[in-house]
Amino acid sequence: MRKEIKIIFLAMAIAAIFSISVSAQIRVENRTIDFDLIPDQITADTYLPIEKLVDAGLFEVDKVSNNRYIVLKNNNYYILQNNQQLVRSNLRNRNLKYAPVVINQHFLVSVEFLEGFLNFNVRVEKGLTMPDRIGRDDQIEENLRLRVYLNDDEFRIYDKLQLSIEIMNTGRDDINLRFNSAQKYNIYIKNRFGRVLYSWASDKIFSQAVQNIEIEGRDSLSFEEEIDLNQFREGRYYVEVEITAANYDFDPVEKEFKIED
Incomplete structure (x- = not known):
């Protein structure tokens, strides 16, 4: 009914x-x-x-x-x-x-x-009110939602791309994320054909100690990164963020942006 x-x-x-x-x-x-x-x-x-x-x-x-x-x-x-x-x-x-x-x-x-x-x-x-949570397909039971925000979607070659990465716990219970190293995420930049041109983690060394991060109910875990765009040419690109948690399978999030001369 x-x-x-x-x-x-x-x-x-x-x-x-x-x-x-x-x-x-x-x-x-x-x-x-x-x-x-x-x-x-x-x-x-x-x-x-x-x-x-x-x-x-x-x-x-x-x-x-x-x-x-x-x-x-x-x-x-x-x-x-x-x-x-x-x-x-x-x-x-x-x-x-x-x-x-x-x-x-x-x-x-x-x-x-x-x-x-x-x-x-x-x-x-x-004009409307939002409920506490909007369900997702394969992560609805875990009450975790991955969000990525860019400071803009159009840039000049000498601008900086600023990313805000947020993992939201929309449930009431605390959730523990386990990482097998100090690396919590990776950031890729791809061209319009899907070819990876940049990997944020490729030139970094991370300690291999297991780390556990607890996200309290109705709270979030946030990260900020900044990428110089002068290494890219004019064109359309896609930034992809993946979370490297060992105990939760997050779908990568992809955002489109454009670089102008």
Whole structure:
């Protein structure tokens, strides 16, 4: 019954998007998207129309049919199909808990897909409240979420790329991360073809002592790094961050940026 009510509400929301004055905003990554009718809270099973996300420049799509879309982001693809939990990708096939749905000829994707597959940061900009946690696919049970923030997405050759790496414990219980050395993460910079041009850890020596770091409930662990960009040419690049914890399998997070002369 609850799902039926939500589907009915989504139909109303789609109809209202183009007809009622804006009353709320959602921020996905660095894009603000206006909505006229949306739920009081954003959760993993909140659905957003894919055309609004495309219009905001968050990714590109290849529309195979009204029931099937291919999402293209950072040289990766994700095949989404109406009411199908399986998402086929060039990275690896994974299942969604909340499958895409089609309502009134509009293709809707869940916040779970945006957060868990594209590693987007979805938050309230105006007019809504956020719950304590948005679920992810393979890390939802551990209550850990990896976030990476850049100081910008467009740079000059002599600028510095500043990264903020955050591991959030969205649960109430403390979580212990174990590392087999002093290295907690690695940072890669790739070209548009996926070739690794830079590895942050390649010229560093780390002690091999096992280290344990406890993240308290509702708290986070943060790291800051800065990379000189004068070693790269003008063009489009991707920075990838991986966490080297031995007892948790984090999916790498990738962000796109551009260097101009």
